[in-house]
Amino acid sequence: FSFFCTSVNFSMETISTGTVVLQDSGFKEANIGDNVTLRCSCQDEKLALFTWYQQRLGGTPELISRWAKGAPSPTVMQRFRQRFNIVQSPGEHQTNLLTITGLQATDSATYFCGVHVFGSIQFGDGIFVRVRASASYTQSVVQAEASAELGRGEPLELSCTVEAETCSGEKSVYWLKHGASQVIVHPGEDCETSVRNCTVRLGIQSVEPTDAGVYYCVLSSCGEILFGNGTEVQITGPNASHVLVYWLSTSLGLFIVATVALMIVVYNLKRKLTTNGRGKNKKFSQLKSIIVVPNSFLH
Template sequence: NILCCSCFLIDVVAGTESSSILQDSGFISANVGDAVTVHCFYEGHMDMHFSWYKQPLGDKLQLFSTVFKFDRNATFYHEFKDNPRFSVENGQEKNHLRISDMQLSDSATYYCGSSYGNKVEFGEGAILIVKGSGSRNMTVLQQPLSESVQPGDSVSLNCTIHTETCAGEHSVYWFRHGSGESHPGIIYSHGNRSDQCEKSNEAGSPTQSCVYNFPKRNLSLSDAGTYYCAVASCGEILFGNGSKLNIQ
């Protein structure tokens, strides 16, 4: 007996110049309760299926939705199914994702995708940052706000989280968004740790402060940009306002 196996080669194009996917990229900031539309356009007439993917910070890629080119309504998957907060505007070379009544759990990177035959393309991805209302009394502070240095110098970026209601481990991530770059990405992670946290010395105070430092040594011109600290804690992701590093 002869066993015949068929292998299909999938050609993946992700955020390259040859990709026909043009989507919102970089950082998109919103507040809890806001509505946000992440735009995605595609060029050409060959692509037939379109999709959205969500990648929470430090987690795996999740299939969000799919839609056939000539269908009016998209199909949503997993916890996004039958949720009126999510909708897709499809047609006329567009595949826009709309999220209403934003929640902290919506913070993630969103990728627009298209496929035809064995070719799959992805956009560069948009990092959606949802800022809380402060109901949990959690804040993230970054220092310095701006720093000017010369090539070869060293600098230490600081990220401090203050919380009154949640103790325990934190996962801390650093992003860099360079000048002229459309797609920021994770450049460093502190992992799960709580050894850099101290409780307030004030009697009866529930406040806990955690300090994380990100040292940069022997800086070059390519290190210039804005560095963002993101703290995943107690089911929330909190972002700092950024530290701008100027290298002259």
């Protein structure tokens, strides 16, 4: 895969410099106890630093590691040192590999690779790692809509129904959007632990082209994470009502401009005629005096 660096709703400033980042993206599933390796590389010779971040459902990005160019080894944050390992791919000095050993349910998260070039921070698309639990709970996630095609500016409302077993801990439902170049975590909703079925909705008042993508309803319950089938949302363009409003507004504006222009033309024309009329009367009076004065000598 080859993507341009993009920001991913981090609470930090990012600057786009056109650097190309190649990172595993989309979704990866694994079982508890498995090992997974995530790959990231950057083809910019000015690369100064590699970083990896973990973002759990409903959480904020947390730094896993950083590796400065030329440093003999990476710096791994204390919480991740036991099972997270960072290495450089043999023969590829600008390729970074993140390996997670002995996967646990809490490792289910989105993993972003970040690079620093000229002081700017840029990120790959991110990949969501789903760790399948071995629990025998009967749970399900059913999304109501398989697809939705909307015009720009129209409202979007998605819903899903989850069925979860009664167990210790909270039941939360989240919305993940996987677009062309990023994975965004939408705020989750808590379901009452005493309620087996729970229906949650996601609403966007006015969609924009950036809202296009596949939306997944995700249930986190009983130490397990379940995904719905996904709803593909396509944004085709402005809707009819917005086009009508735009057309009426444009027409009204043109009418006002034309009316003002016509009033100016009429005013200038009237002023010109008035000025010309006064000039003609003055010349006629002068001519009349010239004719009348000589006639007085005839008497």
